[in-house]
Amino acid sequence: MPGLLLETLRGHNGAIKPVWLMRQAGRYLPEYRALRAEKGGFLELVNDSEAAAEVTIQPIRRFGMDGAILFSDILVIPHALGQKLEFLAGEGPRLSPPLIDSALEALTAVPERLEPIYRTVSLVRGLLGPETTLLGFAGSPWTVATYMIAGEGSRDHHASRALAYRDPAAVQAIIDAIVDSTVIYLSGQIRAGAEAVQLFDSWSGSLAPHEFERWVIAPTLRIVEAVRALHPDTPIIGFPKGAGEKLPAYARETTVDAIGVDETIDPVWAHRNLPADLPVQGNLDPLQLLAGGPGLETHARDVLAAFEGRPHVFNLGHGIDKETPIPHVERLLEIVRQGG
DSSP: OOOHHHHHHTTOOOSSOOBOOTTOSSTTSHHHHHHHHHHOSHHHHHHOHHHHHHHHHHHHHHHOOSEEEOOOOTTHHHHHHTOEEEEETTTEEEEESOTTTSOGGGOOOOGGGGHHHHHHHHHHHHHSOTTSEEEEEEEOHHHHHHHHHHSSOOSSOHHHHHHHHHOHHHHHHHHHHHHHHHHHHHHHHHHHTOSEEEEEETTGGGSOHHHHIIIIIHHHHHHHHHHHHHOTTSOEEEEETTOGGGHHHHHHHHOOSEEEOOTTSOHHHHHHHSOTTOOEEEEEOHHHHHHOHHHHHHHHHHHHHHTTTSOEEEEESSOOOTTOOHHHHHHHHHHHHTTO
């Protein structure tokens, strides 16, 4: 019997909505901080399958979430494509050589770098009961490409956007490599036990409409079609953060099985404009969860009411803030599980 989350992603619309939270395994949990201190750096933790499985399970053990999302990072794909990946304290991820200065062809792929992640998925599946859906994930091509090109994160993705205008063939080659690797990666997660997968396009909102069609919608459709051909029963969630009014086009044209909605979108507008009966995931503001109080209860109920007429997975509009008090999470779960 599939869990409530998996049933909802397949189109079931019940009175009680399943819930999980992006970044639910992370720094707001004392058990995570203790394990991170013991294991050292972030990438070391990701590549330690037993430790990564434990991190994935921690919020399930504490809160009983309906979904467990793999503990990993979107930049494992550039690492597997041959870039050096480091996480520098206080500075974030670094990829070298950055492809703004170096050719994609100069990289030597190291696909075995993904093997520890498949093992993590397998370990987690063995620890979960059937009521908890195991979610795999990958970064979407545009978001991953921005890191590969600049070698680091940026506010407006100037280097990547400029290169896409100046030399679209070079960016297309990078996107193509990411698409191919992502299909293999997601398929490997599904074979290891993932029951649904999510594509995170955290920086899709930085693109102009025509560029959004080329660098977000088109490559996402390729991934969806390829993964669906291999695993037709595995739901695929698309999450194009910042897509704004382009969200309905993304939902229609990528053919994802469910769509994540960020906190900047009015949920009433989203329900009205998205394809009928398409499962939706979202979209409480993470900072509202951080703040707590009466506003948390009001806004959580508003989200539930807005999506009452369609399959809905309750979630945040982005990742949970590291300073979020645990009692706020507990109160949110009470509201959702009571049906509002």
